[in-house]
Amino acid sequence: MSDLTVKRRVMIPVRAGDVMAEFISFNGDDSGKEHIGIFFEGRQLKNKGAIPLVRLHSECLTGDVFGSGRCDCGEQLDEAIDRINEEGGYILYLRQEGRGIGLYAKLEAYALQDKGFDTYQANEMLHLPEDGRDFGIAAKMLASLGVSKVRLLTNNPDKAQQLIEYGIDVVELVPTKVHVNQHNRQYLKTKADRKQHTMKFDD
Numbered sequence: 001m002s003d004l005t006v007k008r009r010v011m012i013p014v015r016a017g018d019v020m021a022e023f024i025s026f027n028g029d030d031s032g033k034e035h036i037g038i039f040f041e042g043r044q045l046k047n048k049g050a051i052p053l054v055r056l057h058s059e060c061l062t063g064d065v066f067g068s069g070r071c072d073c074g075e076q077l078d079e080a081i082d083r084i085n086e087e088g089g090y091i092l093y094l095r096q097e098g099r100g101i102g103l104y105a106k107l108e109a110y111a112l113q114d115k116g117f118d119t120y121q122a123n124e125m126l127h128l129p130e131d132g133r134d135f136g137i138a139a140k141m142l143a144s145l146g147v148s149k150v151r152l153l154t155n156n157p158d159k160a161q162q163l164i165e166y167g168i169d170v171v172e173l174v175p176t177k178v179h180v181n182q183h184n185r186q187y188l189k190t191k192a193d194r195k196q197h198t199m200k201f202d203d
Protein backbone atom coordinates (compact mmCIF):
# COMPACT_ATOMS: atom_id res chain seq x y z
CA MET A 1 0.00 0.00 0.00
CA SER A 2 1.47 3.31 -1.01
CA ASP A 3 1.45 6.47 1.08
CA LEU A 4 -1.72 8.45 1.58
CA THR A 5 -2.38 12.11 0.92
CA VAL A 6 -5.20 14.21 2.27
CA LYS A 7 -7.98 14.48 -0.32
CA ARG A 8 -10.53 16.80 1.28
CA ARG A 9 -11.23 18.46 4.63
CA VAL A 10 -14.81 19.47 5.38
CA MET A 11 -16.21 21.01 8.57
CA ILE A 12 -19.30 19.28 9.93
CA PRO A 13 -21.15 20.49 13.01
CA VAL A 14 -21.95 17.29 14.94
CA ARG A 15 -23.92 16.63 18.14
CA ALA A 16 -26.69 18.90 16.87
CA GLY A 17 -24.17 21.64 16.19
CA ASP A 18 -22.49 21.62 19.62
CA VAL A 19 -19.20 20.24 18.31
CA MET A 20 -17.29 21.27 15.21
CA ALA A 21 -15.50 18.38 13.56
CA GLU A 22 -13.39 18.37 10.44
CA PHE A 23 -13.93 15.23 8.36
CA ILE A 24 -10.93 14.25 6.26
CA SER A 25 -10.81 11.92 3.27
CA PHE A 26 -7.66 10.46 1.74
CA ASN A 27 -6.17 9.54 -1.60
CA GLY A 28 -4.06 6.44 -2.01
CA ASP A 29 -5.83 3.68 -0.07
CA ASP A 30 -6.45 1.02 -2.66
CA SER A 31 -8.68 -1.05 -0.36
CA GLY A 32 -11.69 1.12 -1.21
CA LYS A 33 -12.70 1.11 2.47
CA GLU A 34 -13.07 4.89 2.82
CA HIS A 35 -11.48 5.27 6.23
CA ILE A 36 -12.12 8.74 7.68
CA GLY A 37 -10.07 11.06 9.84
CA ILE A 38 -11.97 13.42 12.12
CA PHE A 39 -10.13 16.39 13.59
CA PHE A 40 -11.24 18.28 16.69
CA GLU A 41 -9.40 21.49 17.33
CA GLY A 42 -9.72 21.34 21.11
CA ARG A 43 -8.99 24.07 23.53
CA GLN A 44 -5.67 22.75 24.72
CA LEU A 45 -4.18 21.88 21.34
CA LYS A 46 -4.26 25.56 20.47
CA ASN A 47 -1.47 25.87 23.03
CA LYS A 48 1.98 25.41 21.60
CA GLY A 49 3.16 22.00 20.56
CA ALA A 50 0.50 19.93 22.32
CA ILE A 51 0.56 16.29 21.28
CA PRO A 52 -2.82 15.26 19.86
CA LEU A 53 -5.08 12.79 21.62
CA VAL A 54 -5.90 10.09 19.08
CA ARG A 55 -8.52 7.36 19.06
CA LEU A 56 -8.42 4.50 16.56
CA HIS A 57 -12.06 3.53 16.37
CA SER A 58 -13.05 0.40 14.48
CA GLU A 59 -16.47 0.74 12.91
CA CYS A 60 -19.37 -0.95 14.69
CA LEU A 61 -22.70 -0.29 13.04
CA THR A 62 -24.70 -1.93 15.80
CA GLY A 63 -22.92 -0.05 18.56
CA ASP A 64 -22.02 3.28 16.94
CA VAL A 65 -25.35 3.91 15.24
CA PHE A 66 -27.86 1.91 17.27
CA GLY A 67 -26.26 1.98 20.72
CA SER A 68 -26.07 -1.82 20.97
CA GLY A 69 -25.61 -3.08 24.51
CA ARG A 70 -23.66 -6.14 23.30
CA CYS A 71 -20.46 -4.11 23.09
CA ASP A 72 -19.17 -0.73 24.30
CA CYS A 73 -18.42 0.87 20.94
CA GLY A 74 -21.13 3.52 20.93
CA GLU A 75 -20.22 4.72 24.40
CA GLN A 76 -16.53 4.67 23.59
CA LEU A 77 -17.16 6.76 20.49
CA ASP A 78 -19.14 9.29 22.53
CA GLU A 79 -16.39 9.36 25.13
CA ALA A 80 -13.77 9.90 22.42
CA ILE A 81 -15.72 12.80 20.91
CA ASP A 82 -16.09 14.41 24.36
CA ARG A 83 -12.44 14.05 25.30
CA ILE A 84 -10.84 14.83 21.97
CA ASN A 85 -13.11 17.81 21.42
CA GLU A 86 -11.83 19.08 24.75
CA GLU A 87 -8.15 18.23 24.36
CA GLY A 88 -7.69 18.41 20.59
CA GLY A 89 -6.79 15.59 18.27
CA TYR A 90 -8.19 12.99 15.93
CA ILE A 91 -10.60 10.12 15.76
CA LEU A 92 -9.55 7.77 12.97
CA TYR A 93 -12.80 6.07 12.06
CA LEU A 94 -11.59 2.82 10.55
CA ARG A 95 -13.93 0.73 8.43
CA GLN A 96 -13.02 -2.46 10.24
CA GLU A 97 -16.48 -3.66 11.23
CA GLY A 98 -16.46 -6.67 13.51
CA ARG A 99 -12.71 -6.39 14.15
CA GLY A 100 -12.22 -6.68 10.42
CA ILE A 101 -14.54 -9.60 9.59
CA GLY A 102 -17.49 -7.48 8.39
CA LEU A 103 -21.03 -6.94 9.62
CA TYR A 104 -22.66 -10.11 8.31
CA ALA A 105 -19.90 -12.24 9.80
CA LYS A 106 -20.21 -10.37 13.11
CA LEU A 107 -23.91 -11.28 13.19
CA GLU A 108 -22.96 -14.93 12.57
CA ALA A 109 -20.48 -14.62 15.45
CA TYR A 110 -23.19 -13.15 17.69
CA ALA A 111 -25.45 -16.10 16.86
CA LEU A 112 -22.68 -18.47 18.00
CA GLN A 113 -22.09 -16.37 21.13
CA ASP A 114 -25.78 -16.81 21.93
CA LYS A 115 -25.06 -20.56 22.01
CA GLY A 116 -22.32 -20.03 24.61
CA PHE A 117 -19.10 -19.49 22.68
CA ASP A 118 -16.94 -16.49 23.53
CA THR A 119 -16.26 -13.66 21.12
CA TYR A 120 -12.92 -15.04 19.92
CA GLN A 121 -14.03 -18.70 19.74
CA ALA A 122 -17.01 -17.62 17.63
CA ASN A 123 -14.73 -16.05 15.02
CA GLU A 124 -12.55 -19.15 14.94
CA MET A 125 -15.59 -21.36 14.41
CA LEU A 126 -16.38 -19.25 11.36
CA HIS A 127 -12.79 -19.84 10.13
CA LEU A 128 -12.12 -16.14 10.55
CA PRO A 129 -9.30 -14.47 12.47
CA GLU A 130 -10.12 -13.65 16.11
CA ASP A 131 -8.92 -10.14 15.39
CA GLY A 132 -7.97 -9.39 11.79
CA ARG A 133 -7.18 -5.73 12.21
CA ASP A 134 -4.02 -4.18 10.79
CA PHE A 135 -3.53 -0.65 12.03
CA GLY A 136 -0.94 0.20 9.35
CA ILE A 137 -3.61 2.23 7.60
CA ALA A 138 -4.00 4.35 10.75
CA ALA A 139 -0.26 5.06 10.82
CA LYS A 140 -0.44 6.15 7.17
CA MET A 141 -3.40 8.40 7.88
CA LEU A 142 -1.49 10.02 10.73
CA ALA A 143 1.61 10.46 8.59
CA SER A 144 -0.40 12.16 5.85
CA LEU A 145 -1.81 14.51 8.48
CA GLY A 146 1.69 15.39 9.64
CA VAL A 147 1.21 13.64 12.98
CA SER A 148 4.20 11.64 14.20
CA LYS A 149 3.53 11.70 17.98
CA VAL A 150 0.26 10.76 19.63
CA ARG A 151 -1.37 10.25 22.98
CA LEU A 152 -3.43 7.13 22.31
CA LEU A 153 -6.89 6.70 23.81
CA THR A 154 -7.25 2.94 24.24
CA ASN A 155 -7.17 -0.06 26.56
CA ASN A 156 -5.96 -2.31 23.76
CA PRO A 157 -2.19 -2.84 23.87
CA ASP A 158 -2.16 -4.20 20.31
CA LYS A 159 -3.21 -0.84 18.89
CA ALA A 160 -0.25 0.91 20.51
CA GLN A 161 2.19 -1.84 19.60
CA GLN A 162 1.16 -1.84 15.96
CA LEU A 163 1.31 1.97 15.70
CA ILE A 164 4.82 1.94 17.17
CA GLU A 165 5.89 -0.77 14.73
CA TYR A 166 4.54 1.36 11.91
CA GLY A 167 6.68 4.29 13.05
CA ILE A 168 4.35 6.42 15.17
CA ASP A 169 5.67 7.66 18.51
CA VAL A 170 3.05 6.76 21.13
CA VAL A 171 4.07 9.02 23.98
CA GLU A 172 1.21 8.16 26.33
CA LEU A 173 -1.53 5.56 26.67
CA VAL A 174 -4.72 7.22 27.85
CA PRO A 175 -7.20 4.58 29.08
CA THR A 176 -10.83 4.65 27.98
CA LYS A 177 -13.55 4.14 30.55
CA VAL A 178 -15.10 0.71 31.03
CA HIS A 179 -18.69 1.04 29.84
CA VAL A 180 -20.08 -2.13 31.34
CA ASN A 181 -23.70 -3.26 31.30
CA GLN A 182 -25.57 -6.53 31.85
CA HIS A 183 -25.24 -7.50 28.17
CA ASN A 184 -21.58 -6.71 27.49
CA ARG A 185 -19.92 -7.76 30.76
CA GLN A 186 -18.74 -11.11 29.39
CA TYR A 187 -17.53 -9.51 26.12
CA LEU A 188 -15.43 -7.00 28.05
CA LYS A 189 -14.07 -9.57 30.49
CA THR A 190 -13.05 -11.79 27.57
CA LYS A 191 -11.04 -8.91 26.07
CA ALA A 192 -9.26 -8.42 29.37
CA ASP A 193 -8.61 -12.15 29.87
CA ARG A 194 -7.64 -13.12 26.33
CA LYS A 195 -6.10 -9.96 24.89
CA GLN A 196 -4.61 -8.23 27.93
CA HIS A 197 -6.87 -5.22 27.62
CA THR A 198 -6.25 -2.98 30.59
CA MET A 199 -9.61 -2.72 32.29
CA LYS A 200 -10.65 -2.57 35.89
CA PHE A 201 -14.01 -4.05 36.82
CA ASP A 202 -15.95 -3.32 39.96
CA ASP A 203 -16.13 -6.97 41.01
Ligand SMILES: Nc1nc2c(ncn2[C@@H]2O[C@H](COP(=O)(O)OP(=O)(O)OP(=O)(O)O)[C@@H](O)[C@H]2O)c(=O)[nH]1
Pocket residue numbers: 056057058059060061070071073076096097098099100101106109110119123153154155156159176187191197
Ligand atom coordinates in the same frame (compact mmCIF):
# COMPACT_ATOMS: atom_id res chain seq x y z
N1 LIG B 1 -15.97 -10.21 15.56
C1 LIG B 1 -16.51 -9.50 16.54
N2 LIG B 1 -16.31 -8.18 16.55
C2 LIG B 1 -16.86 -7.48 17.55
C3 LIG B 1 -17.60 -8.06 18.58
N3 LIG B 1 -18.01 -7.10 19.42
C4 LIG B 1 -17.52 -5.94 18.93
N4 LIG B 1 -16.83 -6.16 17.81
C5 LIG B 1 -16.08 -5.22 16.98
O1 LIG B 1 -14.95 -4.78 17.67
C6 LIG B 1 -14.58 -3.50 17.21
C7 LIG B 1 -14.45 -2.60 18.40
O2 LIG B 1 -13.19 -2.57 18.82
P1 LIG B 1 -12.57 -1.17 19.35
O3 LIG B 1 -13.64 -0.25 19.81
O4 LIG B 1 -11.60 -0.70 18.32
O5 LIG B 1 -11.90 -1.55 20.62
P2 LIG B 1 -10.85 -2.51 21.14
O6 LIG B 1 -9.99 -3.18 20.13
O7 LIG B 1 -11.63 -3.43 21.98
O8 LIG B 1 -9.90 -1.59 22.00
P3 LIG B 1 -10.13 -0.25 22.81
O9 LIG B 1 -9.34 0.77 22.06
O10 LIG B 1 -9.58 -0.49 24.15
O11 LIG B 1 -11.60 0.05 22.84
C8 LIG B 1 -15.68 -3.04 16.28
O12 LIG B 1 -15.28 -3.21 14.93
C9 LIG B 1 -16.83 -3.97 16.63
O13 LIG B 1 -17.71 -4.20 15.54
C10 LIG B 1 -17.79 -9.48 18.55
O14 LIG B 1 -18.39 -10.09 19.42
N5 LIG B 1 -17.22 -10.15 17.52
Ligand SMILES: [Zn+2]
Pocket residue numbers: 060062063064071072073074
Ligand atom coordinates in the same frame (compact mmCIF):
# COMPACT_ATOMS: atom_id res chain seq x y z
ZN1 LIG C 1 -19.45 -2.65 18.98
